[in-house]
Amino acid sequence: MSLVDPARAGESFIQLLTPEGERVTHPDYAFDVGTADEAEVIRGFYRDMVLTRRIDVEATALQRHGELGIWTQLLGQEAAQIGCGRALRPHDYVFPTYREHGVAYCRGLDPLHILSLFRGVDQGAWDPNAHNFANYTIVIGAQTLHATGYAMGVQRDGAVGTGDPDRDTSVVAFFGDGASSQGDVNESFIFAASYNAPVVFFCQNNQWAISEPIERQSRIPLYQRANGFGFPGVRVDGNDVLAVHAVTQAALQYTREGNGPMLVEAYTYRMGAHTTTDDPTRYRMSEEVEYWKLRDPIARVKAYLVRQGLADQAWFDEVEREADEIGARLRDGCRALPDPNPLSIFDQVYAEQTTELADQRDGFAAYLESFEGAR
Amino acid sequence: MxxxxxxxxxxxxxxxxxxxxxxxxxxxxxxxxxxxxxxxxxxxxxxxxxxxxxxxxxxxxxxxxxxxxxxxxxxxxxxxxxxxxxxxxxxxxxxxxxxxxxxxxxxxxxxxxxxxxxxxxxxxxxxxxxxxxxxxxxxxxxxxxxxxxxxxxxxxxxxxxxxxxxxxxxxxxxxxxxxxxxxxDESATPLPLHASRVAKAGSEVTLIGYGPTVKTCLQAAEAAAGEGRSVEVIDLRTLSPLDLGPTFDSVRRTGRAVVVHEAHTNLGMGAEISARITEQCFYSLEAPVLRVGGFDTPYPPARIEEEYLPDLDRVLDAVDRSLAF
Missing domain, CATH: 3.40.50.970 (Thiamin diphosphate (ThDP)-binding fold, Pyr/PP domains)
Structure with a gap:
């Protein structure tokens, strides 16, 4: 039975906004926006989540129309990604899986870069240093080691534990419940712990690894794994953007200060399929999905904003209009993405081109030129 | 020095x-x-x-x-x-x-x-x-x-x-x-990283080795010289990219090539090198390109590893077979 009740999630389940949109308090974590206007920040989160969901919905539709080869839906995980993404500072560094479209949005990455990958125009060729957002990694869990190594570099650069907020840097490694079984993830826990590296291991436990439920990966709550590796782990309501933001902010600060790694388990739910080629009706009950629909990450923020009188209909309409704009831009932008030149592949393999590959390129170019009507 | x-x-x-x-x-x-x-x-x-x-x-x-x-x-x-x-x-x-x-x-x-x-x-x-x-x-x-x-x-x-x-x-x-x-001599000018070199000049057979087998090839060349045979030895040094220019030059002169490595022969470097020599030096070849390598078994227990590894005698045997064509 995997009809998961958050009540089962354990005493560490941190929640600051209930599914009904009521603010609640937690003894250890508070939603803290510093000197900013809190209502403005929460409206911003709402907007971020709506726009992220629209990006996801548009991309799913583009796949259905044959414009993308495949799409990895994030539906239902908006709060986990926006709450975390908005807690980051510009000089923090993110190592995503292939589903962090919301985090990418927070980092300022043009979604067309991501569509490019799933359209098969490239393989996710954005400059990671442009937004401190590494390239999508498809091999499950491999990026957690990259994040740990990057954090070891941060340590060697003296950019941790100095007390200077503009210098101290944290590195966030995204992974999922399925990846928690991978050797690389466990090795990254060990390396980060051994070297006290500033890594926030951010696990979106969305309950399903394609068709396999969380019970196949772990017999204890995932956040408790951290204990065995010697660093703290917490479980947060991953559908509560305020709680995710509060917990991530604390975890980032903890790691920046030089206390070593920390694990955040964002307890959420994959509302959609694993990818557009997946059919979840083969392995999970619709009542489970219905249950989680009542815990929608966006609906609870809207309920809060409406009930508190923090946003009126005109404001919500404006966000919808913005979403429509993004949708139109993605549809047009996706179709306009140019196919790569087949000869370009030869030039991208090495920093220093080899004679062998240059010869292979020339041979293939001559072959293409040999066809009648070739340019 | x-x-x-x-x-x-x-x-x-x-x-x-x-x-x-x-x-x-x-x-x-x-x-x-x-x-x-x-x-x-x-x-x-x-x-x-x-x-x-x-x-x-x-x-x-x-x-x-x-x-x-x-x-x-x-x-x-x-x-x-x-x-x-x-x-x-x-x-x-x-x-x-x-x-x-x-x-x-x-x-x-x-x-x-x-x-x-x-x-x-x-x-x-x-x-x-x-x-x-x-x-x-x-x-x-x-x-x-x-x-x-x-x-x-x-x-x-x-x-x-x-x-x-x-x-x-x-x-x-x-x-x-x-x-x-x-x-x-730390002040010497080294070869580029991705270049092979002629380790010993010769005229009748080209022996191609790298890493641990270069020494074996040089010993084989010496032994062959004792029997009046002139063997050229190439030290590949770089396996990817391959630098086969010196190998092709050599084989065009000798007409015979033997590749020597410790790795399993099946689909080993020798297979690729042999294919490329055949493509580039076809009209110069007097014999098929031969390979001497580890056998297509897992690496054996240490007491018999000297039988498994390409040694002086197996290399010389291949040189003889090449010359006999």
Whole structure:
């Protein structure tokens, strides 16, 4: 039975906004926006989540129309990604899986870069240093080691534990419940712990690894794994953007200060399929999905904003209009993405081109030129 | 000038590279205090500190995976895999990440990483300590693969590999570590990293070896000379990219080629080299290109490894067969 009740999630389940949109308090974590206007920040989160969901919905539709080869839906995980993404500072560094479209949005990455990958125009060729957002990694869990190594570099650069907020840097490694079984993830826990590296291991436990439920990966709550590796782990309501933001902010600060790694388990739910080629009706009950629909990450923020009188209909309409704009831009932008030149592949393999590959390129170019009507 | 072993030459080369560039890091199992099980990194941690010479947890994928992140942060990690047969836990990181990141990002991410692997047999070791996995890496686009056969090449090639912006699999013939000494002139001008060389000139048969088999080939050439046969020996040095120019020049003169390696013969480097010689030197060939390699069995127990490895007699037998065509 995997009809998961958050009540089962354990005493560490941190929640600051209930599914009904009521603010609640937690003894250890508070939603803290510093000197900013809190209502403005929460409206911003709402907007971020709506726009992220629209990006996801548009991309799913583009796949259905044959414009993308495949799409990895994030539906239902908006709060986990926006709450975390908005807690980051510009000089923090993110190592995503292939589903962090919301985090990418927070980092300022043009979604067309991501569509490019799933359209098969490239393989996710954005400059990671442009937004401190590494390239999508498809091999499950491999990026957690990259994040740990990057954090070891941060340590060697003296950019941790100095007390200077503009210098101290944290590195966030995204992974999922399925990846928690991978050797690389466990090795990254060990390396980060051994070297006290500033890594926030951010696990979106969305309950399903394609068709396999969380019970196949772990017999204890995932956040408790951290204990065995010697660093703290917490479980947060991953559908509560305020709680995710509060917990991530604390975890980032903890790691920046030089206390070593920390694990955040964002307890959420994959509302959609694993990818557009997946059919979840083969392995999970619709009542489970219905249950989680009542815990929608966006609906609870809207309920809060409406009930508190923090946003009126005109404001919500404006966000919808913005979403429509993004949708139109993605549809047009996706179709306009140019196919790569087949000869370009030869030039991208090495920093220093080899004679062998240059010869292979020339041979293939001559072959293409040999066809009648070739340019 | 002084006479040094391959182990000492590699140590000196690593030290020079670390002196020249503060971004160069050495990492691996037991590379720090112990100086590596073969002592290649001896004394480096003492002189460069624990931040630059990193004793890693005992996890090969972890070593290479964290090295990827360090490279992304601007460092130049030199990773030691303790033995050839222990590289496989890191195989995914090497093949799927290290090799592909430059391609995936259209060059926006570079992987200036060296993965040092002591390889080959002949030291009487237990299983997994005597393997020759070079073809598996040479088959992977995005990696460069080189191997040194002598102290002078060891000293210069390790520095060139570290200076390369591409990931380099650096294969060290462990049997040679503490074997023959050679004069090392540190001020000499080295060959480029990705160049092969004629190790001994000859006119009747071309013997092509690399790493540990260069010595065997040179001994074979000497023995053949005693029987009035002139054998040319090529030391390939670079396996990916291959530099077969000197090999083609040689085979066009000799008309006969024998490739010698310790790795399994089936789909080994010899197969590729043979195919390319056939493509490029077809009208010069007087005999089919022959291969002498390890058999297509797992590496055997140490008491019979000398039968498994291509030795002087098996190489000479192939030379005779080539000449008999």
């Amino acid at each position: 002084s006479k040094v072993t391959l182990a000492k030459a590699l140590n000196a080369g690593l030290r020079k590279a670390m002196d020249n560039d503060p971004k160069v890091l050495v990492m691996g199992e037991d590379v720090g205090k112990l100086g590596g099980v073969f002592r290649i990194t001896d004394g480096l941690q003492k002189d460069f500190g624990e931040d630059r010479v990193i004793d890693s947890p005992l996890a090969e994928s972890g070593i290479i995976g964290t090295a990827v992140g360090l490279a992304m942060r601007g460092y130049r990690p030199v990773c030691e895999i303790q033995f050839d047969g222990f590289v496989y836990p890191a195989y995914d990181q090497i093949v799927s990440q290290v090799a592909k990141l430059h391609f995936r990002t259209h060059g926006k991410v570079k992987m200036p990483m060296v993965i040092r692997i002591p390889y080959g047999g002949g030291i009487g070791a237990v299983e997994h300590h005597s393997e020759s996995p070079e073809a598996q890496f040479a088959h992977t686009p995005g990696l460069k693969v080189v191997t040194c056969s002598n102290p002078v090449d060891g000293y210069f090639m390790i520095q060139q590999a570290i200076a390369s912006d591409d990931p380099v699999i650096f294969l060290e013939p462990k049997r040679q570590y503490h074997a023959d000494k050679a004069e090392l």
